[in-house]
Amino acid sequence: FGEARARRIAVTEVTRLFAEGNRLAWESTGFVNKMRWNTAEDEKVCPVCGELDGTFIGIGDIDGIPPAHPNCRCYLTPVVDEDAFSKKLDDILGL
Numbered sequence: 001f002g003e004a005r006a007r008r009i010a011v012t013e014v015t016r017l018f019a020e021g022n023r024l025a026w027e028s029t030g031f032v033n034k035m036r037w038n039t040a041e042d043e044k045v046c047p048v049c050g051e052l053d054g055t056f057i058g059i060g061d062i063d064g065i066p067p068a069h070p071n072c073r074c075y076l077t078p079v080v081d082e083d084a085f086s087k088k089l090d091d092i093l094g095l
Contacts, residue, residue, distance in 0.1 A: 012070045019065040019076055027059045031084035034058055035076040037066070049074050 001009070026032035039045045039053040048068050056079065057064040066074040 008070050012067050012072065015067040015072055015074075016065075019067075020062070022076060022078075023059065023062070023065060026078040029088075031081050031088055032059055032078040033081050033084075034079045035065075036079055038075050038077055040073045044073070 023035065026035065034056045035058075037049075037052045037055045037057060039049045041053070045053070046069065049072065052068065052074065057076070065076060066072050068074060
């Protein structure tokens with residue numbers, strides 16, 4: 001591979017690992033049921049990712065996580081189920 005292709009592969013795979021690591025961590029909490037797709041919101045955002053910006057993905061939907069394509073710069077953020085979070089906090093505090 002040339003340097004440009006190697007860089008593209010590295011960026012794409014690091015994005016994939018970052019998204020999957022976050023997804024697994026959020027899933028393990030028990031109070032994140034879905035994730036929000038986010039773009040870099042600049043002029044480089046492609047039409048595919050532009051359509052996905054702001055959409056929600058189920059926490060178990062591993063096929064729906066970034067990257068959507070090589071060099072994808074999108075990322076996910078967790079959507080916290082406030083009721084589940086409150087219940088877990090009450091359990092921890094013994095309330």
